[in-house]
Amino acid sequence: xxxxxxxxxxxxxxxxxxxxxxxxxxxxxxxxxxxxxxxxxxxxxxxxxxxxxxxxxxxxxxxxxxxxxxxxxxxxxxxxxxxxxxxxxxxxxxxxxxxxxxxxxxxxxxxxxxxxxxxxxxxxxxxxxxxxxxxxxxxxxxxxxxxxxxxxxxxxxxxxxxxxxxxxxxxxxxxxxxxxxxxxxxxxxxxxxxxxxxxxxxxxxxxxxxxxxxxxxxxxxxxxxxxxxxxxxxxxxxxxxxxxxxxxxxxxxxxxxxxxxxxxxxxxxxxxxxxxxxxxxxxxxxxxxxxxxxxxxxxxxxxxxxxxxxxxxxxxxxxxxxxxxx
Amino acid sequence: xxxxxxxxxxxxxxxxxxxxxxxxxxxxxxxxxxxxxxxxxxxxxxxxxxxxxxxxxxxxxxxxxxxxxxxxxxxxxxxxxxxxxxxxxxxxxxxxxxxxxxxxxxxxxxxxxxxxxxxxxxxxxxxxxxxxxxxxxxxxxxxxxxxxxxxxxxxxxxxxxxxxxxxxxxxxxxxxxxxxxxxxxxxxxxxxxxxxxxxxxxxxxxxxxxxxxxxxxxxxxxxxxxxxxxxxxxxxxxxxxxxxxxxxxxxxxxxxxxxxxxxxxxxxxxxxxxxxxxxxxxxxxxxxxxxxxxxxxxxxxxxxxxxxxxxxxxxxxxxxxxxxxx
Numbered sequence: 250x251x252x253x254x255x256x257x258x259x260x261x262x263x264x265x266x267x268x269x270x271x272x273x274x275x276x277x278x279x280x281x282x283x284x285x286x287x288x289x290x291x292x293x294x295x296x297x298x299x300x301x302x303x304x305x306x307x308x309x310x311x312x313x314x315x316x317x318x319x320x321x322x323x324x325x326x327x328x329x330x331x332x333x334x335x336x337x338x339x340x341x342x343x344x345x346x347x348x349x350x351x352x353x354x355x356x357x358x359x360x361x362x363x364x365x366x367x368x369x370x371x372x373x374x375x376x377x378x379x380x381x382x383x384x385x386x387x388x389x390x391x392x393x394x395x396x397x398x399x400x401x402x403x404x405x406x407x408x409x410x411x412x413x414x415x416x417x418x419x420x421x422x423x424x425x426x427x428x429x430x431x432x433x434x435x436x437x438x439x440x441x442x443x444x445x446x447x448x449x450x451x452x453x454x455x456x457x458x459x460x461x462x463x464x465x466x467x468x469x470x471x472x473x474x475x476x477x478x479x480x481x482x483x484x485x486x487x488x489x490x491x492x493x494x495x496x497x498x499x500x501x502x503x504x505x506x507x508x509x510x511x512x513x514x515x516x517x518x519x520x521x522x523x524x525x526x527x528x529x530x531x532x533x534x535x536x537x538x539x540x541x542x543x544x545x546x547x548x549x550x551x552x553x554x555x556x557x558x559x560x561x562x563x564x565x566x567x568x569x570x571x572x573x574x575x
Numbered sequence: 576x577x578x579x580x581x582x583x584x585x586x587x588x589x590x591x592x593x594x595x596x597x598x599x600x601x602x603x604x605x606x607x608x609x610x611x612x613x614x615x616x617x618x619x620x621x622x623x624x625x626x627x628x629x630x631x632x633x634x635x636x637x638x639x640x641x642x643x644x645x646x647x648x649x650x651x652x653x654x655x656x657x658x659x660x661x662x663x664x665x666x667x668x669x670x671x672x673x674x675x676x677x678x679x680x681x682x683x684x685x686x687x688x689x690x691x692x693x694x695x696x697x698x699x700x701x702x703x704x705x706x707x708x709x710x711x712x713x714x715x716x717x718x719x720x721x722x723x724x725x726x727x728x729x730x731x732x733x734x735x736x737x738x739x740x741x742x743x744x745x746x747x748x749x750x751x752x753x754x755x756x757x758x759x760x761x762x763x764x765x766x767x768x769x770x771x772x773x774x775x776x777x778x779x780x781x782x783x784x785x786x787x788x789x790x791x792x793x794x795x796x797x798x799x800x801x802x803x804x805x806x807x808x809x810x811x812x813x814x815x816x817x818x819x820x821x822x823x824x825x826x827x828x829x830x831x832x833x834x835x836x837x838x839x840x841x842x843x844x845x846x847x848x849x850x851x852x853x854x855x856x857x858x859x860x861x862x863x864x865x866x867x868x869x870x871x872x873x874x875x876x877x878x879x880x881x882x883x884x885x886x887x888x889x890x891x892x893x894x895x896x897x898x899x900x901x
Contacts, residue, residue: 375812387750390758424713424800432716432797455804459812468801471758474750475798478781479805486701486785487813487841494837504834508827511820515813 250282251559252337253552255299257287258307258324259344261542264291267343270548271295278556284335286328302331308344310541314351325349329356332534338559339535341551343526343543349536350388350529357532360564362571364396365389366531367470368538369407370477376461382407383422383458384530386477389470394437397421397467401438401446402570403530404465410561411554416448417464422472423452434469455479488516526551528558531567535559576608577885578663579878581625583613584633584650585670587868590617593669596874597621604882610661612654628657634670636867640677651675655682658860664885665861667877669852669869675862676714676855683858686890688897690722691715692857693796694864695733696803702787708733709748709784712803712853715796720763723747723793727764727772728896729856730791736887737880742774743790748798749778760795781805814842852877854884857893861885 257267264287271285275298283299285292292301304327308320320326325344329352332340340357342349346368354366369384384404385392392400401419408417421439423431428439430452442449450463455476458466468476491512495505505512526539526547535558539551583593590613597611601624609625611618618627630653634646646652651670655678658666666683668675672694680692695710710730711718718726727745734743747765749757754765756778768775776789781802784792794802817838821831831838852865852873861884865877 375815390750422801424716424797424804454808455801456808456811458805459808471750472798472801475748475781475794475801476805478750479784479802480809482780482782482785483806483809484813485782487810489701490841491817491838494841495834497834497837501834501837504830504832506830507833508821508823508830511823511827512817515816515820 250280251339251556252282252284252335253339253341253555253559254284254286254328254331254335254337255552256324256328256340256342256344257285257292258304259342259541260539260548261310262544264288266544267548268292268294269545270543270552271299273545273549274552274556275299281556284331284337286324286331302327304328308348310345312345312348314347317345317348317352318355325352329353332357337534339537339555341537341539341555343539343541343548343551345541346387346538349538353529353532353536357534357536360531360533360568360571363531363567364399365392366529367400367403368527369404369530370527371412372459372480374459374461379461380412381459381461381463381466382412383466383468383473383476385468385470385473386527387470387474388529391471392434392469394434394441397434397438397469398441398446399531399571400467401442401449401465403567404467405448406563406566406570407528407530407558408464410563410566411557412464414464418450418462419446419448419465419467420450420453420463422455422458422466422468422476424454426452426454428452432469432472438467526554528554530563533564535564576606577665577882578608578610578661579665579667579881579885580610580612580654580657580661580663581878582650582654582666582668582670583611583618584630585668585867586865586874587636588870590614592870593874594618594620595871596869596878597625599871599875600878600882601625607882610657610663612657613650628653630654634674636671638671638674640673643671643674643678644681651678655679658683663860665863665881667863667865667881669865669867669874669877671867672713672864675864679855679858679862683860683862686857686859686894686897689857689893690725691718692855693726693729694853695730695856696853697738698785698806700785700787705787706738707785707787707789707792708738709792709794709799709802710856711794711796711799713796713800714855717797718760718795720760720767723760723764723795724767724772725857725897726793727768727775727791729893730793731774732889732892732896733854733856733884734790736889736892737883738790740790744776744788745772745774745791745793746776746779746789748781748784748792748794748802750780752778752780754778758795758798764793852880854880856889859890861890
């Protein structure tokens with residue numbers, strides 16, 4: 250049995266979205282022992298399907314690390330208590346990212362040998378259906394070359410376990426594709442990976458990151474976060490422009506109706522809700538952070554990611570990987 | 576008179592595009608003394624309008640710094656010779672960026688007091704017609720807090736002189752909007768700017784960079800380059816998706832015809848050709864780097880940017896700014 254503890258309260262949409270997500274997830278996952286933490290009166294639909302644990306408080310979205318540590322009665326904190334008390338495999342929450350990273354990294358312990366955990370997230374690519382995972386997208390502000398090498402290893406395990414890529418192609422995010430390009434840390438990491446790490450393909454520029462050639466892209470947390478948010482920003486800007494173009498006049502509205510299907514397909518491909526949120530890799534437990542605005546569908550995907558990582562025992566694979574490379 | 580020297584040969588489209596750009600530019604700029612450097616037999620149309628200087632060789636697009644220094648007969652090198660010999664105000668080229676940055680920074684000298692020159696480029700924003708300039712987008716791999724402070728000053732002067740923004744709003748690119756967010760260098764730069772630099776508004780996240788609030792965004796060269804290329808990458812991906820959506824079937828093609836105008840407007844807003852290329856700020860001369868694939872229109876815009884910077888005497892304004900802040 251895979252034991253998953255779920256913080257039912259953290260997201261913007263409250264327990265309605267998470268209950269819906271849990272129900273959908275449990276429909277096709279039968280080897281799961283699920284613990285749902287939240288206001289118990291809102292979790293009635295899960296009564297026969299999960300263990301319910303009451304938690305009265307909810308951390309606000311702007312909560313930071315200290316808030317998360319202090320707020321012992323908040324659903325996120327109680328969920329972490331449950332992970333520890335039941336020796337669960339995985340934790341899923343859609344609460345504040347800052348609070349989540351802080352509280353989990355303090356309370357769930359790092360895997361022995363891991364220098365720094367990393368936040369990893371799948372991104373869509375030009376090759377429809379293919380995803381690329383990028384890490385670290387914001388757990389750290391800076392990373393050493395050795396940390397980047399560990400990220401390569403952890404990202405590869407993620408790609409293999411969750412996305413079923415047999416031989417992931419791993420790149421370093423850089424400002425040019427030549428070996429001598431990059432920040433001082435990434436240039437050093439290049440030397441540590443080149444010829445020694447199976448699947449390492451060299452540097453990749455941000456403009457090629459989503460073109461489908463890469464399975465895993467490694468960046469320091471600051472750069473990875475800028476990448477994540479640049480893509481978000483321009484995607485939002487262009488989506489707004491598309492809407493404006495169609496809203497222009499009567500004819501363009503008809504134009505929208507005629508070409509709607511293709512645009513729906515595009516928005517599905519770009520929709521983060523189909524990608525299951527980010528995952529905090531390098532902790533002794535699987536720790537998935539669903540988007541704050543997750544609806545039922547997005548939350549279900551986050552639960553699936555947690556399930557797959559736990560089922561593949563990714564934390565112990567990482568531990569083995571660290572020992573082999575030490 | 577504003578003296579501008581133009582490398583006519585460096586771009587992908589050869590002298591045809593640059594001649595067209597120069598002719599269009601000269602039509603409404605009459606206080607210009609223009610020197611055109613290139614294969615003289617291809618520059619016939621400029622005969623009565625510019626001084627022509629023959630150069631037989633062209634640097635390839637993949638040329639690096641050393642190539643640029645060695646290739647003394649290449650049009651880019653001869654153009655730099657001309658800038659120095661005639662004490663010209665500005666240089667414009669659409670040749671290899673690496674070669675251009677290397678050759679100009681070695682031969683055109685930095686402004687006294689400038690720690691590092693920076694590559695600056697305008698970007699479109701959600702607010703139609705409004706541009707934001709971002710620097711450094713790739714001249715350096717890393718930058719000190721003091722360099723970032725100088726970038727803020729240089730970016731502000733650019734925004735005032737070229738884009739006519741009276742009181743530019745200047746931000747630091749960061750992984751969060753709070754003062755304590757950022758890379759170690761940007762956090763330190765924040766402290767140096769906060770309350771001391773007129774127009775400094777704090778940190779901005781990459782996702783908000785193009786939403787129209789900022790006039791100038793400062794980043795280290797590695798991060799700025801990742802930002803530039805992320806936006807390029809996702810814009811390209813989405814443009815491809817839009818094309819596919821319209822090409823889907825007969826109806827969607829009609830849909831395109833009906834909504835075409837709005838999409839043309841969108842592609843004009845996103846088209847780098849309307850933004851005049853990048854500029855290498857901090858050198859004693861105005862040095863504009865047009866896109867390698869510049870057509871006549873793009874090249875004309877690059878010439879305009881060079882003209883405006885030279886007319887406003889931005890290099891000496893930067894020198895004054897450095898002295899005042901020293």
